[in-house]
Amino acid sequence: MPSRFDAGRVPISWPTLRDRLRMLELPDAKVTRQIGRFFLWARQSLDQTDAQVIERYHELMRHTPNSLVRHLIHSRTESRLLISAVRRHRMGLGPPDWSLRAGTDDPLVSHLKKNWSEPNFSLGARYRWMEAFVKHYDQGDMRMAQWVTFNERWRDWTRIAERYNFTFEAVIVYLVRWEIVDRWTSQNAEVGKARFANLIKETLGEYAESR
Template sequence: MLVSSLPQLPTRFDAGRLPISWPALRDRLRMLEPRDSEVTRQVGLYFLWDRQPLDRTDDEVIDRYQELMRHTTNHLVRHLVRSRTEMRLIISCVRCRAAGAEPPKWIDRIADRAGTLGHMRKHWLDPNFNLGVHHRWVEAFRKQLDAGDMREAQRVVFNERWSDWSRIAERQTFSFEAIIAYLVRWEIIDRWTSQNAKAGKVRFNKLIEETLGEYANPIQ
């Protein structure tokens, strides 16, 4: 099976180099059935979009999120899109509050009273939005942001993503979902080890475009 042919990933995203290159991983993915291959294509498209410049407005992020959720049925891909979008918007809120701003207007488009963003709006005056144990990473991220250490702030974000998908991977064994969990963790490592952000982005986009061909164009 494809899963058993993939080399084991390190226990931490910052532990070293990737055990398999993208061209080699791409070749392994060609073993998938067409239906599963389409899902991995969706994951690749999302990665490509997620690596675009961060000057995209929060409203644009929400628009893309809602579009993806309308057209994505795989539950793990939906979790990927939902969790990364929420994290991106949480970080935006942390930055807004650090700048002394009021809750952004876009928060009403996506927040519900029971959700994290709705909770943050309600507890806007609290430095950590009274998130408690459910989002411990927010306090750690804020402290690094206040200290001006963006590398460590980024590490906090990546560590949270890694922990989430490591837990998911533990629940998957030889199913197709295990492939998705592998791809997501592979991308986290690749993103972290791309020390030069500009060169890393160009390299990653080139690799994705080699795989997706014409399908990469709509993400530009």
Template sequence: MTSYYTLVASLPPLPQPFDSGPLPITRSTLRSRLDLLDDDDRMVVDQISRFFVWDRQPLDRTDEEVWQTHQRLMEQIDNPLVRQVVNHRFDMRTIVAAIRRKRDQEGPPIGVPPLAGMIRRNWDAPDFNLSTRYRWIGPFAEAAAAGKVVQAQHILFTDLWNTWTRIAQQYHFTFESILLYLARWEIVERWTSRDADAGRERFNDLIRETLGEYAELD
């Protein structure tokens, strides 16, 4: 697709911040807009969409399963931005798993290098000496330890939202801007599912997906 202007211009603004408004476009409508993309671009969109589906799965996978999934994705994905999105989420999963395992007096997770190695070397530090880079670690750990699971999930979503928004400022009417719209739309979709009474159980599922055993603290 030589020009993305028409598609980008057709996408309604997302709420700023992500928790300040309703979902501006449904999944089905968004999917129909993405039909404007050519085959190569749709393949990349499918890759990031499939990853989002996987990322919604519970955190109680084994370290080996997570590591193998990351290896497979890195072999399949060529787009640099999609690789960045995937790696960021794997880093977040690794840190959340480390916080949980430390609480349970277990050893550090295998995780994905190089972050997993840094965690192992700094296992005795409360924040694994990572708070300078990942400022959400302290607030997340406090919220999770206090049983405030919705607040803990909000902290994770806020980090993701701010990261993708910051990167999106570098792109205008490009394929990258579409990918970053999808990444942020997914956050809004997951968060707003908590608002409707009919979606209450679905939101409880999302809490479990994001926080694993921490979801049982409330």
């Protein structure tokens, strides 16, 4: 895997990666399918309702025992919700429905509701990428804004990858990092989304259609 996700091309072709993933035992294949389907779902348009994001997130967290998968899902969901909050704020809208309905058991959404009028929702120290993201977003440079979010996840997941060698967890982290490279290098977002959908289905066959 390259040191940077924007190195220019995916480090391994999809056919080769597919063949390697097909060697997984059934329990591991199910976990791979689970995170693969979530990341595909999360790549859908930000116009998807925030309530759906919250609902899907809690559903997965209830049924996902693997701690690494839980971390990856959690970090991806946090990033998506913060981006959605910035978009709404810049449109002059108030907190989205999910923050109004959220209870105190969800610290992030409760914090957003209480700090909606503060710069970067008073989260700049906790999510240091937000300042750069907002800067590019306000300048209309959506590609660089996306780069900031990808870079944050890449750095986090690269640190995680360094802790695993020749384990199933290493396969999971490789897959999600591969997805970032593939997504960034895809010139067309719809093409990139379709490619990832195909890779999950081709790899896991009937399991990609089940829950």
